Amino acid sequence: MKRVAILGAGPAACLLAISLVRAGVHPVVIGYPRTSPAVEGLSQRVVDALAQLGCGEALSLLGPRWGRVSSWGGATVEMNGEFAVERVAFDGALLRDLQAAGVALRAGRVRGLERGQGGGWRIRWEDATGTPRQSEADFVVECRGHTAPKVAAHELAGPTLVSLARTFDGARRQPPTTFIESFPSGWAWAGVDPQGRAHVQVVVLPALVAAHRGDLDAAHTACLGQLARLPERFGERLSPIGPTRARGIQAALRGGRVATDYLRVGDAAYTGDPLSGHGTFEAASGAIAAVPVIRTLLERPGQAGLALRYMRERSQAVFRSRVEAARSHYASEPRWAGEPFWQHMSAPLAGAPAYGQGVPDEARFALMPVVEDGFIVERRVVTSAAHPRGVRFIDGVDLARLDELLEAGIVPDASELSRRLVAPLEAVGLALRWLQAQRPIPRAGV
Ligand SMILES: Cc1cc2nc3c(=O)[nH]c(=O)nc-3n(C[C@H](O)[C@H](O)[C@H](O)COP(=O)(O)OP(=O)(O)OC[C@H]3O[C@@H](n4cnc5c(N)ncnc54)[C@H](O)[C@@H]3O)c2cc1C
Structure with a gap:
C-alpha cells in the first residue's frame, strides 16, 4: 500500500483526507490547527459538501443561514444568504470530523519536505512539544494554504x-x-x-x-x-x-501544482479574490476532485499523464473563471472608477487568457480526461469556447454514445434512441435538442 501524507490542517487537508478514506486510501495528515481568528461566510454549496462527507461536527457549528445585503453600484439588494463562521472554531470542528472518520493525525508543524534517498518523500516536522520528527511518504499533498512554500513561479497573479x-x-x-x-x-x-x-x-x-x-x-x-x-x-x-x-x-494560480507523486490542493494551488467568498468552497471542491486523480496516480500509473492533465486544466479553468467573475463585478461599480483600487481591480489579469480562450468557438467532440468510477479516464465530450472543459452528459445521457447512434444512421427519433440508450424519453429529447443546438462539427478522427 502506497503511503500518502497530507500537509496542513485546514478545510482542504481535512476534506481531502476524509474523502480519501471513503475511497479506500488511508492518508496521514501532518498539520497544526489554525490559531488566528477570522469570521468568514460559507455558501450553501460548502454545507452540501460537508453533509456529503459526513462532517457532523462542522455542520453543528453553522446555525441558521444569515441574511445577506449588498450595496454596490448605487443599488442595495438582498441576496442569497450565507453561513457566518468563526474559522478557529470551524477548523477545530473539521479536525474532530477528520478523527471521527478514522484519519491518522500527526499534530505538528512541517519544517521541511525533501526527496528521500530511495525515492519517495521525507517530511521533517515538529510535534506539539517541539520535538523534531520525521515521516516518509510515497505521495504528498500540499494543503498548507497560501503560506505553503513556493515550488515554482506563479502562473498568474493579481494585485496584492x-x-x-x-x-x-x-x-x-x-x-x-x-x-x-x-x-x-x-x-x-x-x-x-x-x-x-x-x-x-x-x-x-x-x-x-x-x-x-x-x-x-x-x-x-x-x-x-x-x-x-x-x-x-x-x-x-x-x-x-x-x-x-x-x-x-493576492489572487494567484501557483506553479508546480501537479506531479506524479505530489499535488497542491486548496489555497496552496490557487487563491481567488475574496470578493467571491468562495475560498472554502474551492478548497472543498478541489479536495473532492483530487481523489480520483490521486487514485489514478497510485493505482493506474499508466494513466498518470491523463490524471495530471485533468487536475492542471481544472485548476486553470476554475481560477480563470473566478478571476473573470470578480473582475466584471468590480467593473460593475462605476462610482469610483477613477480611484486606484477600482482601476487595479477592474483591469484584466496580466497575461491571463480569458476563460475558454484558445478553444475553438464552434462545438466539437474531443477526447478529454473525465472522472469515471473513481478514476480519471479519457472519453469523448463536447467542447466549445463556452464549455472549454467539455460536456459529457445532458440529463444523464452520454452525448458521445448519442452521437455514435446518430452517426450510425439512427434517425433522430427520441423513442428509438431512448430504447437503445436505456434512458428516459424526456432525457433523450433534452440531450438531442442540446446536441442539435450546439451543432458539433464532424468528428475529426475522434
Ligand atoms: C481576508 C480573507 C477573507 C476571506 N473570506 C472568505 C469568505 O468569506 N468565505 C470563504 O469561503 N473564504 C474566504 N477566504 C478564503 C479562505 O480563507 C481560504 O480559501 C480557505 O481557508 C482555504 O483553505 P485551505 O485549507 O486551502 O487553507 P487554510 O485554511 O489556510 O489552511 C492551511 C492549514 O495549514 C496549516 N499549516 C500552515 N503551515 C503549516 C506547517 N508548516 N505545518 C503544518 N501545518 C501548517 C494551517 O494551520 C492551516 O490549518 C478569505 C480569505 C482571506 C484572506
Whole structure:
C-alpha cells in the first residue's frame, strides 16, 4: 500500500483526507490547527459538501443561514444568504470530523519536505512539544494554504491587497445579517449578530495602510468613514473589542501544482479574490476532485499523464473563471472608477487568457480526461469556447454514445434512441435538442 501524507490542517487537508478514506486510501495528515481568528461566510454549496462527507461536527457549528445585503453600484439588494463562521472554531470542528472518520493525525508543524534517498518523500516536522520528527511518504499533498512554500513561479497573479478586520460591540440589534458595501478605497464585508456584535472587514490596496504609517486601527477607522450604508445599519455606538487584524491577499494560480507523486490542493494551488467568498468552497471542491486523480496516480500509473492533465486544466479553468467573475463585478461599480483600487481591480489579469480562450468557438467532440468510477479516464465530450472543459452528459445521457447512434444512421427519433440508450424519453429529447443546438462539427478522427 502506497503511503500518502497530507500537509496542513485546514478545510482542504481535512476534506481531502476524509474523502480519501471513503475511497479506500488511508492518508496521514501532518498539520497544526489554525490559531488566528477570522469570521468568514460559507455558501450553501460548502454545507452540501460537508453533509456529503459526513462532517457532523462542522455542520453543528453553522446555525441558521444569515441574511445577506449588498450595496454596490448605487443599488442595495438582498441576496442569497450565507453561513457566518468563526474559522478557529470551524477548523477545530473539521479536525474532530477528520478523527471521527478514522484519519491518522500527526499534530505538528512541517519544517521541511525533501526527496528521500530511495525515492519517495521525507517530511521533517515538529510535534506539539517541539520535538523534531520525521515521516516518509510515497505521495504528498500540499494543503498548507497560501503560506505553503513556493515550488515554482506563479502562473498568474493579481494585485496584492490587504484585508483589515476588526470586531465591535454595540451594533444595533438585528437578525443575523452579512453586508457587502463598496467605497472609494475598496469594499467591506461585515456581519452582525443579534447580540450586536459586528465584524467589519475591509479590502484595500496596501498603499492605504502605508498612508496611515502602518497604523492598522487608523486605516480601518478611515475606511469606516468612507462607508455610507453600513453605519446606518449598525448605528453610532460601535465600540472596538480588540485591535485590527491584517491579512495579505493576492489572487494567484501557483506553479508546480501537479506531479506524479505530489499535488497542491486548496489555497496552496490557487487563491481567488475574496470578493467571491468562495475560498472554502474551492478548497472543498478541489479536495473532492483530487481523489480520483490521486487514485489514478497510485493505482493506474499508466494513466498518470491523463490524471495530471485533468487536475492542471481544472485548476486553470476554475481560477480563470473566478478571476473573470470578480473582475466584471468590480467593473460593475462605476462610482469610483477613477480611484486606484477600482482601476487595479477592474483591469484584466496580466497575461491571463480569458476563460475558454484558445478553444475553438464552434462545438466539437474531443477526447478529454473525465472522472469515471473513481478514476480519471479519457472519453469523448463536447467542447466549445463556452464549455472549454467539455460536456459529457445532458440529463444523464452520454452525448458521445448519442452521437455514435446518430452517426450510425439512427434517425433522430427520441423513442428509438431512448430504447437503445436505456434512458428516459424526456432525457433523450433534452440531450438531442442540446446536441442539435450546439451543432458539433464532424468528428475529426475522434
Ligand atoms: C481576508 C480573507 C477573507 C476571506 N473570506 C472568505 C469568505 O468569506 N468565505 C470563504 O469561503 N473564504 C474566504 N477566504 C478564503 C479562505 O480563507 C481560504 O480559501 C480557505 O481557508 C482555504 O483553505 P485551505 O485549507 O486551502 O487553507 P487554510 O485554511 O489556510 O489552511 C492551511 C492549514 O495549514 C496549516 N499549516 C500552515 N503551515 C503549516 C506547517 N508548516 N505545518 C503544518 N501545518 C501548517 C494551517 O494551520 C492551516 O490549518 C478569505 C480569505 C482571506 C484572506
